[in-house]
Amino acid sequence: MTMSPWLDVALVATLVWIAAAALASRDLFRAVVLFITFGLLLSLAWARLNAPDVALAEAAIGAGLTGALMLDAIGRSRRKPDGTEDEER
């Protein structure tokens, strides 16, 4: 099965764009969601580079676990000492 080189170009361009959007986002939750998306697209890139082991690891750990850790951190950083939510962060 031959893949058009434009697929790779589109993948790289989307990767760069999502990375820039994740870094430029004001809302932390949105930034983490974009990071998870970035991780999934990066695992696609690894698959295109014929590295299935790295692709599996990237999807599971890079996108899944790190994304979950960061979401957890956002949730904790929003919590004020009396237990209510601080919506500013």
Next chain:
Amino acid sequence: MSRAPVALVVGLCTAFGVALALILPELPDAPPDLALGVVTHLPDSGVAHPVTAVLLNFRAYDTLLEVVVLLMAALAARALPPEATDAAAAKWGRPVFDTIDRVALPIVVLLAVHLLLIGASRPGGAFHAAAVLTGGGVLLRLSRGLSVDTITRGRCAFGVLVAGPGVFAIVATVCAAATGYFIGYPAQFAGMLILVIEAALALSIAFALWALFP
């Protein structure tokens, strides 16, 4: 953040990216020696997949140190004061979580065992199985508030964490006594030893990653 430093950093990164894109096609082809060596010695390594052979046999020392680093990260995470269980977990709709638990957790266990066993011949192995198991652990943490500390008390948790690198180190030392090389598996036992080490590593790494979620 103010505009000027951000713009500078973005500019530098873009310039670096463009420079890399220009240089990369000019690089000479990678010498085939290492890949050739792996393919030549693959039948002796005990597994059929070259990546697993490299990770668990040819460069097993790197994997051992890597797992010790993970252990240290888990110990550092556990050194922090424990967080109170989320009150929010009790507010969420129980039916959704119960259904997700009932459907997803058996699949998680099956998938983890499958990935562990298939690592000998296909992409898989200890780290992938550990990542899937950690996903199950995070699910438990979210739906039932089960963190590492509710499953095991202090020393037991430490024991599970150390079990992985411990088994690896013990096997490596026994092999040093048997064949004269640290982590030099005897050829006829290599596959079985790698499987034992991978199983212990998967449990240990899953526990270590689960411990990162307080």
